[in-house]
Amino acid sequence: MPAAPGARGGVAVVTDSTASLPPEVLDVVDVAVVPLHVVIDGVAHRENVDLSPAGLLDALRSGARVTTSQPGAEAFARAYQRAVARGAREIVSVHLSGDLSGTVGAAGLAAGEAAVPVRVVDSRTVGMGLGLAVLAAAAAAARGLPGAEVAAAAARRSATSTVLFAVETLEHLRRGGRLGPVAAALGSVLGVRPVLGVDRGRIEVVEKARSAGRARARLVELALADAAARDRFDLAVHHLGDEAAGRALAEELRGACGPGLGRVHVAEISAVIGAHVGPGVLAVVVADA
Known part of the structure; x- marks a missing residue:
């Protein structure tokens, strides 16, 4: 089991659950995770x-009303207090894009009241774009680097990340306010299946496809083109309730990538992100290693 965050008396790393870090990774890294909330028929x-x-999938398929909410500042305050109690002298708190959630703002409120310095990093991304930044921070903290350098490591990694994804329908994103009505109409009115991405912290349409199969194909092509422009890179593949599809996509990418490929993670997307993208999502994250 990993040491509790902050137990070594150096820099503790905190993130939120939208980082979508796989359980096998969380078992071996020194990171505290603050959960966001999914509200199903009024119950958080x-x-x-x-x-x-x-x-979450059961709720979506049953037609339940599903929304999401950020944790309050008190949830971060408790996480920071636990880190201090375990000996942390500094904390680096890395979170999903502030344009998609108020989570990073809640972390900032708690940071102002913490007993030790807390550096809050807006990753400007989500999913394993955030998760890989968190892993970079955890690795820097494990090397004994000070908080400023740990935060810089997270910011550098997130700045290199590309997040691309295809969904069965844009209705969940439209309903949750994460996609503008014009972009949503591409899917619901014209029958177009866009490939989406996170650009400067916001979800944008990257390319339009005429079918789910073509959207998946372009997802692969765009990810491989992005990877080919890098010397060393890591990949992550996200799915929701379809591990076979996620692993198949990961193997396809692994087979097509050149010698610059580092680690490949396959991770189920977090329930909060899943509530906004819906069943059938496939995503690829590329980031400098």
Whole structure:
């Protein structure tokens, strides 16, 4: 089991559950995770605590009303207090894009009241774009670097990340306010399946496709073109409730990538992100290694 965050008396690293870090990774890295909330028919659930992605899928398929909410500043205050109690002298708190959620703002409020210095990093991304930045921060902290350098490592990694994804429908993103009505109409009115991406912290349409199969193909082509422009890179593949599809996509990418490929992660997308993208999502994250 990994040491508790802050137990070594150096820099503790905190993130939120939208980082979508796989359980096998969380088992071996020194990171504290603050859960966001999924609200199903008016009842709030902490993702990965009270609600799994499988539970989210059941709710979506049953027609339940599903929304999401950020954790309050008190949730971050408790995480920071636990880190201090375990000996942390500094904290680096790395979170999903502030343009997609108020989570980073809540972390900032708690940071102002913490007993030790807290550096809050807006990753300007989400999913394993955030997760890989968190892993960079954890690695820097494990090397004994000071908080400023740990935060800089997270910011550098997130700045290199590309997040691309294709969904079965844009209705969930439109309903949740994460996609403008014109972009949503591309899918609902014209029958176009866009490939989406995170650009400067916001979800944007990268390319339009005429079918789900073509959208997946372009997802692969765009990710491989992005990877080919890098010397060394890591990949992550996200799915929601379809591990076979996620692993198949990961193997396809692994086979097509050149010698610059580092690690490949396959991770179920967090329930909060899943609530906004819906069943059938496939995503690829590319970031400098």
